Amino acid sequence: xxxxxxxxxxxxxxxxxxxxxxxxxxxxxxxxxxxxxxxxxxxxxxxxxxxxxxxxxxxxxxxxxxxxxxxxxxxxxxxxxxxxxxxxxxxxxxxxxxxxxxxxxxxxxxxxxxxxxxxxxxxxxxxxxxxxxx
Numbered sequence: 001x002x003x004x005x006x007x008x009x010x011x012x013x014x015x016x017x018x019x020x021x022x023x024x025x026x027x028x029x030x031x032x033x034x035x036x037x038x039x040x041x042x043x044x045x046x047x048x049x050x051x052x053x054x055x056x057x058x059x060x061x062x063x064x065x066x067x068x069x070x071x072x073x074x075x076x077x078x079x080x081x082x083x084x085x086x087x088x089x090x091x092x093x094x095x096x097x098x099x100x101x102x103x104x105x106x107x108x109x110x111x112x113x114x115x116x117x118x119x120x121x122x123x124x125x126x127x128x129x130x131x132x133x134x
Contacts, residue, residue, distance in 0.1 A: 026088030030066065034094075041098065041118040047090050048112035049073070057107055057116065064094040066114070099123075 035042045047055065049070030056067040068090040074080075099121040106117040 026086055028086075028088055028090050030068070030090045030092050032092065039120055041096070041100075041120065043094075043114070043116040043118070045090075045092070045114040045116070046112065047109070047114050048085075049087055050090065050109070050112065050114075052109055055109060055114070057105075057114075059096065059100065059102055059105065059118075062096050064096050064118075066090065066092045066116075068114075 031046045033044045035044075043064075045066055047066075047068045047070070049072070050068035051071065054069035054071060056065075058065040058067075070087040070090065072087045096118070098118075101119045101121050104119045106115075108115045
């Protein structure tokens with residue numbers, strides 16, 4: 001197990017891709033923690049500045065896609081003196097190997113953190129078949 005002194009926070013990373021963007025601005029990779037139990041997968045994603053209107057979550061063909069747009073909370077009358085916090089879009093995809101109950105997915109966005117709960121579908125249970133005498 002890593003010592004807490006060895007753990008370092010990562011800087012916000014911009015996605016670099018050879019594909020062209022059709023809208024201007026930065027696109028960032030959100031930091032994500034993933035937890036699993038027998039019944040569900042839980043994903044925590046850091047999406048600072050994103051509100052529920054600017055967030056899209058899509059699960060199709062075993063691919064989970066998170067897309068968010070961070071809003072600049074600066075007042076129009078304010079003048080920038082120093083800007084360290086960059087706003088833009090967030091984008092991240094995951095391949096989900098488990099079968100998920102898509103209609104039971106729960107998503108909560110609070111204080112810039114998305115908590116996404118993906119309940120696993122029950123696997124087919126083995127069943128012993130009795131044979132009757134005829």
